[in-house]
Amino acid sequence: MEDLKSKIELTNLKSSIVDQDVEFLIQAGYEKNFLGICIPPFWVKKAARDIGSRELRLITVVGFPFGFQRTESKIKEVELAVEDGVDEVDLVWSITAFKAGMNWPKIELAKAAQTCHKNGIPLKVIIETALLEDEEIKEASKICSDSGADFVKTSTGFSTRGASVRDIEIIKESIPSTVGIKASGGINNRDFAEELVKAGASRIGSSSAHKWL
DSSP, X not given: OTTGGGGEEEEOOOTTOOHHHHHHHHHHHHHTTOSEEEEOGGGHHHHHHHHTTSSOEEEEEESXXXXXXXXXXXXXXXXXXXXHTOSEEEEEOOHHHHHTTOSHHHHHHHHHHHHHHHTTOOEEEEOOGGGSXXXXXXXXXXXXXXXXXXXXXXXXXXXXXXXXXXXXHHHHHHSOTTSEEEEESSOOSHHHHHHHHHHXXXXXXXXXXXXXO
């Protein structure tokens, strides 16, 4: 799979990440011709400055890792990330509201999508598939696409498991072809990454891709 590198977002979302780690991600991402890097919001401004004009997309997370922040807080996070120079946002949706049977997740995601799109950046929504049954994954995926999300993303990497091929298959069956799928969490070898892409993933988030690609 020759174009696998073009789907990779090299990731470091550890709470202990420091400036040298950010610099490593940028250099590795650039040297490996990866699509981009995904880092915590705190380091976005530095990374944007260090990347400069190089072809490397800068992605950050919002509402991470549990998604239970108020919508107003998430929207503010998006706005600040945009100010700092981010290219894409991966937002953890309100799993707690979804599990409670509320309509609020759709409202929240619509607001987030509007904020992202008016600034010209795509929105990926992390639904945390580890916490959902198959039918819930279907419903969650539909909510994301109906709300204007550009991608449905499987995992934060901080739950009980990461992405699975079955997750990707269910998401793909549930959304239009115009909405992408990002697989993340526990992707630590090329064979698994290729399986996920074959199942329908259009993006791969991995903290170790520089070791196996």
